[in-house]
Amino acid sequence: MSAHPDRILFEAICTPARSLSRRGMAWVAGAVLLVSVAVGLGFSVFGAWPVLGFTGLEAALLLGLMGLHRRWAARSMEVLVLTEERLLIRRTDARGRREELVLDPYWARLRLEERPGRVSLLVLRQRQREVEIGTLLGEEQKRDLAAALEAALRRYREPVFDNPQLREE
Template sequence: MSAQTDPILFEAICTPARSLGRRGMWLVAGAVLAASLLIGTVFALFGAWPVLGFTGLEAALVLGLMALHRRWSARSAEALLLTEGRLLIRRTDAKGRQEEVALDPYWARLRLEERPGRVSRLVLQQRQREVEVGRLLGEEQKRDLAGALQAALRRYREPAFDNPQLR
C-alpha cells in the first residue's frame, strides 16, 4: 500500500504563534508612526530638524522588519502525519524550503527533554537517529503535542481488536 492511500491515524500541524492580526499590525504601525512624528516634531521645535529624517528612517526600519518577520513566520510550518506504515515529519522553513523525514512508527520513541530556563525539546528517536519536533511551539503546546503524539503511537503499537466471537 502506498503512503497516499494509507489512512491517516494522527495529524498535527505546528505553526508559530502570531499574536497580532491584521488589525493589530495596523494599530502598532500607527503607534510607531505617531511616536516617530511626535519625537521628530519636538526636536524640530528645538531646532534639531535633521532628527526628523532619522526618526522617519527608524520608523520605516522597525515597520519593515516587523512586516518581514510576519511574512516569514506565515510560511513556517511543521506537519506530523502518522499512517499505517510511517511517521512523516514535513517542515517548511521561513524561506519556503521543505524538509521531509520519515520514521518507522513502531520503533519511534518520543521524549520530552526538560531544559531549565529554556523551552523543553520534543525529540523523536529511532535507533541512533534523533529528530526534534515542535520547534515552533511554546512550552504548553509542546506538552500537549507530546501527550497526543504519545497516545497515537501507543494506539498504533497496541491496537485494540474487536473480535465479536469473544464477546
C-alpha cells in the first residue's frame, strides 16, 4: 500500500432494484399461504384431500425460490471507482464471486448503445478491450450513470487548473 492513497474522483455503487421490502415480502408470503390453504381446503371439502399437500408443497417451493432470489440479489453489486491512477470496476455476482477490472481512465471511452425493446447497453472501451457496466441497472439508472461517469472522465482528461498568478484583478 502506498503512503498516499489514490484520491477518489468518482464512485458509483450499482445494485439491482429490489421492489419488495421485508414487510412487503411478508405480505406476499401471507397471501400465497392464504390462497394455498383456501385452495387446499376447497378441494378437501369435495373429497380431494391429497390436493392439500400439493398446494402446500407448491407454496413452500414458491416462497423458497423467492427467498433465494432475494438473497442472491442482495449479494450482487458493481462498484466503479475513478482515481487519479485508474478506473476500477469491482463486481460481485449473485453467488458471491468477485471480479476486479482495472482500466486506464485516460483511454477509457464510454458508449451507451440503444437497443429497441430492451434496456440499453453501457460499455466502457479501452483500446481493444470492451467491458459492459451497469448490468444490474434499469434504463433510467443507466442513463444517469452514463452521464455522471462521462462527466467525471471528461474532468479527468481535461483538468482545470487555478493559477492565482494568472487571475485578473
